Amino acid sequence: MSLLKYESQLREPLVDGNKDYHQVTEDIIRPIEMKPSRLWYIGFTISAMLLAFGVYSVYREVTYGIGQWNLNKTIGWGWDITNFVWWIGIGHAGTLISAILLLFRQGWRTGVNRAAEAMTIFAVICAGQFPIFHMGRVWMAFFTLPYPNSRGPLWPNFNSPLLWDVFAISTYFTVSLLFWYSGLLPDLATVRDRAKTKFRKMFYGVASFGWSGSTKHWQRHESLSLVLAGLSTPLVLSVHTIVSFDFATSVVPGWHTTIFPPYFVAGAIFSGFAMVQTLMIVLRKVLHLKDYITVGHIEAMNKVIVLTGSIVGCAYLTELFIAWYGQNPYEWYAFKENRANLYSPYGWSYWLMMFCNVVSPQLFWSRKLRRNITVTFFMSIIVNIGMWFERFVIIVTSVYRDYLPSSWSTYYSPTIWEIGFYLGTFGLFFVCFFLFAKYFPVIAVAEIKAILKTSGENYKKKMTDIEKADAEKFYIDEVAHAH
Amino acid sequence: MAGGIKKFVVGCFDDEKVLFPAVKNVRKAGYKIHEVYTPFPVHGLDHAMGIRETSLHTAGFIYAITGTTTALTFIGWVFTRDWPLNIGGKPHFALPAWIPITFELTVLFSAVGMVLTFCYLCNLAPFVKKHHFHPRATDDLFVMAIECTDKTNDAEVQSFLQKAGAKEVNVQMAETGWWIGRYHKEQKLYKEEKGY
Numbered sequence: 186m187s188l189l190k191y192e193s194q195l196r197e198p199l200v201d202g203n204k205d206y207h208q209v210t211e212d213i214i215r216p217i218e219m220k221p222s223r224l225w226y227i228g229f230t231i232s233a234m235l236l237a238f239g240v241y242s243v244y245r246e247v248t249y250g251i252g253q254w255n256l257n258k259t260i261g262w263g264w265d266i267t268n269f270v271w272w273i274g275i276g277h278a279g280t281l282i283s284a285i286l287l288l289f290r291q292g293w294r295t296g297v298n299r300a301a302e303a304m305t306i307f308a309v310i311c312a313g314q315f316p317i318f319h320m321g322r323v324w325m326a327f328f329t330l331p332y333p334n335s336r337g338p339l340w341p342n343f344n345s346p347l348l349w350d351v352f353a354i355s356t357y358f359t360v361s362l363l364f365w366y367s368g369l370l371p372d373l374a375t376v377r378d379r380a381k382t383k384f385r386k387m388f389y390g391v392a393s394f395g396w397s398g399s400t401k402h403w404q405r406h407e408s409l410s411l412v413l414a415g416l417s418t419p420l421v422l423s424v425h426t427i428v429s430f431d432f433a434t435s436v437v438p439g440w441h442t443t444i445f446p447p448y449f450v451a452g453a454i455f456s457g458f459a460m461v462q463t464l465m466i467v468l469r470k471v472l473h474l475k476d477y478i479t480v481g482h483i484e485a486m487n488k489v490i491v492l493t494g495s496i497v498g499c500a501y502l503t504e505l506f507i508a509w510y511g512q513n514p515y516e517w518y519a520f521k522e523n524r525a526n527l528y529s530p531y532g533w534s535y536w537l538m539m540f541c542n543v544v545s546p547q548l549f550w551s552r553k554l555r556r557n558i559t560v561t562f563f564m565s566i567i568v569n570i571g572m573w574f575e576r577f578v579i580i581v582t583s584v585y586r587d588y589l590p591s592s593w594s595t596y597y598s599p600t601i602w603e604i605g606f607y608l609g610t611f612g613l614f615f616v617c618f619f620l621f622a623k624y625f626p627v628i629a630v631a632e633i634k635a636i637l638k639t640s641g642e643n644y645k646k647k648m649t650d651i652e653k654a655d656a657e658k659f660y661i662d663e664v665a666h667a668h
Numbered sequence: 669m670a671g672g673i674k675k676f677v678v679g680c681f682d683d684e685k686v687l688f689p690a691v692k693n694v695r696k697a698g699y700k701i702h703e704v705y706t707p708f709p710v711h712g713l714d715h716a717m718g719i720r721e722t723s724l725h726t727a728g729f730i731y732a733i734t735g736t737t738t739a740l741t742f743i744g745w746v747f748t749r750d751w752p753l754n755i756g757g758k759p760h761f762a763l764p765a766w767i768p769i770t771f772e773l774t775v776l777f778s779a780v781g782m783v784l785t786f787c788y789l790c791n792l793a794p795f796v797k798k799h800h801f802h803p804r805a806t807d808d809l810f811v812m813a814i815e816c817t818d819k820t821n822d823a824e825v826q827s828f829l830q831k832a833g834a835k836e837v838n839v840q841m842a843e844t845g846w847w848i849g850r851y852h853k854e855q856k857l858y859k860e861e862k863g864y
Contacts, residue, residue, distance in 0.1 A: 342755070360775060360776065377806075379807065395846060400713050403706065405722045427768050
């Protein structure tokens with residue numbers, strides 16, 4: 186029996202170049218063992234400075250109160266919740282790549298899943314800051330947890346979507362972290378076994394939990410990954426569904442719609458993939474990983490972007506249609522005057538969102554543009570801006586003018602501390618990401634090795650040669666066993 | 669936890685295509701394979717070695733239903749017995765509104781429980797140390813360790829492994845369990861390998 190599993194020769198290789206198992210280890214682990222480049226130090230310093238500014242902004246908010254932000258009684262949710270939903274959305278792509286694509290047996294996920302999962306974890310950490318500090322008296326944050334307290338005990342309201350969010354996001358963070366770290370164990374062991382310096386031996390020795398790579402352990406590891414993927418798939422859908430419930434279960438015109446859950450999930454995956462593209466394009470260039478994150482990977486992700494972007498566009502139009510068709514004057518006003526009217530105070534943000542999220546991704550119907558790195562990088566930024574504005578539009582344009590005109594509040598612009606908080610989360614995200622890229626294998630080494638002989642460029646060539654020589658024998662030897 | 673020091677014959681293979689028939693032949697010859705260490709999950713190797721299927725997923729299911737019942741009974745108790753709140757005149761037993769949290773706890777219990785069980789079964793934890801038969805077992809070698817008894821002629825096993833296609837063969841005395849700290853100081857876990 187042959188052990189080379191068959192993969193159609195029409196598929197492009199997932200690993201380029203002439204690689205064997207050892208070469209894969211070398212390529213991916215070497216950056217960890219080298220001194221970081223100057224670029225790394227510059228990037229890290231800028232991120233750390235942003236983080237410091239963010240910490241100071243939050244310090245002001247905690248010390249002087251929510252008044253440091255320009256929120257008012259009409260616009261109670263502004264940049265803070267916009268940023269929260271934006272960051273949570275970013276996280277979703279990582280789980281989609283690592284879990285849903287695992288269940289669908291998509292080989293190309295192996296090139297990007299590790300970094301995308303790391304992105305998820307850091308994005309969720311950033312997201313969590315906003316609702317926590319939005320509470321104002323942040324030292325009371327633990328009141329959201331159901332613990333036996335001296336107030337009765339008085340429990341949180343389990344029927345409230347805001348509390349569902351607490352559970353959803355903390356579960357999402359925990360499960361993503363476990364999934365990511367259990368996948369990292371074998372690769373950390375690889376780094377440990379190559380380590381020469383005392384620090385690396387100790388650090389990776391502790392971090393790899395004594396992983397040995399025994400067959401029994403791999404068998405359990407595979408089972409664990411599969412079940413965690415099966416759990417993460419509905420989980421990731423539930424998280425953004427619950428985030429959308431924060432809005433959809435209210436009676437605010439513009440929020441009170443049943444389309445929100447699927448629409449939010451599609452939007453989350455859309456923005457998340459854009460962020461993965463931004464990170465991967467830089468990562469493959471800086472760490473010389475073009476053989477592992479190939480143009481084929483970029484193209485596959487662009488296909489997801491054009492699909493989810495179009496779902497989001499469809500949702501925008503459906504929402505608009507239902508607002509008109511539903512004959513609720515407040516709902517229709519929110520859409521017609523607060524959003525679609527370009528000359529209304531925030532009309533510009535609605536059309537900016539439409540352009541970035543619906544019109545611009547349509548470029549990716551062209552194969553040539555999908556495979557163009559520069560266009561992809563540029564587009565990934567556009568999509569992220571667009572998705573930030575989507576959340577801004579949903580939140581601010583719904584609340585600033587609703588039922589009672591005397592309560593309207595037309596102009597809301599953030600203070601420097603509100604912006605600082607947002608920039609600070611960028612700092613936090615990139616500080617984490619820079620550390621990750623320096624100290625952890627950014628590509629799942631073991632998973633790449635597992636697909637190398639079916640999808641590596643050199644192996645695929647060998648297969649083609651065998652097939653050409655004797656097609657019938659090839660079928661019996663290689664293909665028949667593989668199915 | 670020490671499992672005792674035993675003697676092993678170790679054979680290193682560099683191709684899974686050679687490894688599979690070797691595993692088969694070694695088992696046929698009646699030798700006891702202690703473990704095969706591979707740098708990545710080699711599909712079908714567990715069956716070839718005759719290892720039974722893992723029941724980890726069953727444990728996951730049990731943790732999951734524990735999470736479901738914990739959430740439902742706890743919220744149910746809070747809202748119908750301990751502190752029934754009147755929320756807009758809606759029923760106290762508001763099952764549909766509890767589904768999100770119930771679902772999240774199901775997933776949380778299952779995931780955390782499974783990972784802990786996995787670590788427990790595989791003896792994985794920070795600071796845990798184990799004997800590693802070859803440093804390249806996590807890089808590009810498939811390392812087969814055959815356990816020796818008093819009757820085993822290790823020279824014979826070595827030549828058997830070499831014939832089966834092993835690139836490197838040796839005999840090692842090794843601790844079979846795990847340990848923490850500086851026990852087994854003489855054991856070099858990180859051997860300096862040429863070219864590494």
